[in-house]
Amino acid sequence: MKLRLFFLSFFALSSLANGQDMNFIKKSIGVLSGPGFGGRGYVSNSREKGARFIYRNFTEIGLNSFSADGNYYQEYVFDVNTFPNKVELKLGKKQLQPGIDFLVDAASSGYQTTGKNKVERINLGKIKDSAEWQKQKAQFNAHDIYQLKNVDTFCKRMKIRSAVLMQELPKACYIVPQSNKLTWTVSTNVMPATVFYVSDTSMPKGRKVEVNVQNKLLSSALSKNVIGFIPGSHFPDSFIVFTAHYDHLGKMGAKTIFPGANDNASGSAFNLGLAKYFKEHQQKYSIVFIAFSGEEAGLLGSSHFVENPVFPLNQIKLLVNIDLMGDASDGITVVNAVQQKSVFDDLQIINSRKKLLPKIVSRDNAPNSDHYPFTQVGVPAIFIYANGGKGHYHDVFDKPKELSLNNVANVFQLLTAFVSEKSGL
Numbered sequence: 001m002k003l004r005l006f007f008l009s010f011f012a013l014s015s016l017a018n019g020q021d022m023n024f025i026k027k028s029i030g031v032l033s034g035p036g037f038g039g040r041g042y043v044s045n046s047r048e049k050g051a052r053f054i055y056r057n058f059t060e061i062g063l064n065s066f067s068a069d070g071n072y073y074q075e076y077v078f079d080v081n082t083f084p085n086k087v088e089l090k091l092g093k094k095q096l097q098p099g100i101d102f103l104v105d106a107a108s109s110g111y112q113t114t115g116k117n118k119v120e121r122i123n124l125g126k127i128k129d130s131a132e133w134q135k136q137k138a139q140f141n142a143h144d145i146y147q148l149k150n151v152d153t154f155c156k157r158m159k160i161r162s163a164v165l166m167q168e169l170p171k172a173c174y175i176v177p178q179s180n181k182l183t184w185t186v187s188t189n190v191m192p193a194t195v196f197y198v199s200d201t202s203m204p205k206g207r208k209v210e211v212n213v214q215n216k217l218l219s220s221a222l223s224k225n226v227i228g229f230i231p232g233s234h235f236p237d238s239f240i241v242f243t244a245h246y247d248h249l250g251k252m253g254a255k256t257i258f259p260g261a262n263d264n265a266s267g268s269a270f271n272l273g274l275a276k277y278f279k280e281h282q283q284k285y286s287i288v289f290i291a292f293s294g295e296e297a298g299l300l301g302s303s304h305f306v307e308n309p310v311f312p313l314n315q316i317k318l319l320v321n322i323d324l325m326g327d328a329s330d331g332i333t334v335v336n337a338v339q340q341k342s343v344f345d346d347l348q349i350i351n352s353r354k355k356l357l358p359k360i361v362s363r364d365n366a367p368n369s370d371h372y373p374f375t376q377v378g379v380p381a382i383f384i385y386a387n388g389g390k391g392h393y394h395d396v397f398d399k400p401k402e403l404s405l406n407n408v409a410n411v412f413q414l415l416t417a418f419v420s421e422k423s424g425l
């Protein structure tokens with residue numbers, strides 16, 4: 001009877017601890033991707049709110065700082081194009097909804113029509129080679145609006161990415177119909193053209209257009225990485241590093257927010273949960289936490305860190321980057337698993353023993369998140385993302401209520417078990 005009671009209370013306690021971790025993670029995702037945090041981007045300096053939230057949590061958890069004054073920040077700057085005011089597009093009689101019916105290319109210049117302009121349709125599918133393309137380009141007029149048809153066919157034929165094509169376009173306003181879902185981004189430069197991507201289903205028949213979009217290039221905009229650690233008991237100079245970027249796309253115009261709940265409020269909150277956990281469960285190695293900024297602008301925070309590390313990079317035993325951790329219904333993918341085979345094998349072994357996730361997928365290295373700059377200088381690093389969910393990505397629908405958080409507690413258990421087996425007391 002006593003024994004049974006003991007086991008009962010033991011299980012109740014351990015599941016309670018896990019529930020607390022998940023409650024904390026869920027709450028933090030809600031805060032980071034809430035309307036007050038403006039999508040943690042560049043309009044109204046909203047990324048600063050994300051930085052402060054993580055800083056405050058590092059303080060409350062009691063992480064150590066690498067700097068003598070106890071500051072967790074690492075500051076750096078880059079240029080970024082923004083749309084702080086109006087982003088309006090009216091096609092025919094229809095005022096299109098920003099973020100839902102259309103996006104403006106993140107590198108766009110501003111453009112305002114006076115009254116209604118007529119759209120000229122250009123079929124890029126008819127252009128066979130670069131000589132013809134040069135001829136067509138010379139005919140674009142800065143004051144006119146063009147609808148570009150068959151952009152994908154053209155890009156395939158010319159072996160050019162669509163983003164690169166847009167950068168090449170002469171100054172004018174262009175409308176590009178999209179059959180795929182609308183996916184936004186961040187640009188560190190301004191191109192001559194103004195480009196709207198309009199969802200196929202929102203394209204009206206009429207040819208009249210009204211446009212009002214203003215851009216603002218922020219030069220040398222300040223961004224902050226947030227860095228803290230828990231000293232190891234036996235080998236404090238050896239580090240296991242957990243990273244996650246907290247920046248996202250911010251706003252396209254004054255009202256349209258890209259909340260970035262899955263990308264990457266989820267990973268940021270997950271790592272805060274890990275920090276709390278490891279503060280209470282000290283390891284032999286030091287456990288470092290880095291919340292990167294500038295990821296969406298091209299891995300700029302992690303690249304800055306690799307060039308300006310606050311501790312020698314060769315002290316890193318393993319770096320684990322977490323990005324997109326909102327729904328692990330179908331398990332996880334480990335990027336750079338081919339190169340870090342023994343790490344991948346260990347994760348598989350723990351997973352089959354503890355029966356945590358339905359699947360762990362191995363993937364070759366790719367420059368798709370903040371682990372990448374580390375792998376380029378020989379630091380052992382993996383990137384873990386969760387598989388599952390509704391596929392909202394870089395759009396206005398990536399909201400906290402869309403995340404199931406299925407199996408995320410199990411990913412948490414997998415990683416804490418992995419670290420404990422490598423580094424536990």
Ligand SMILES: [Zn+2]
Nearest residue numbers: 263264323324
């Ligand atoms: Zn991301």
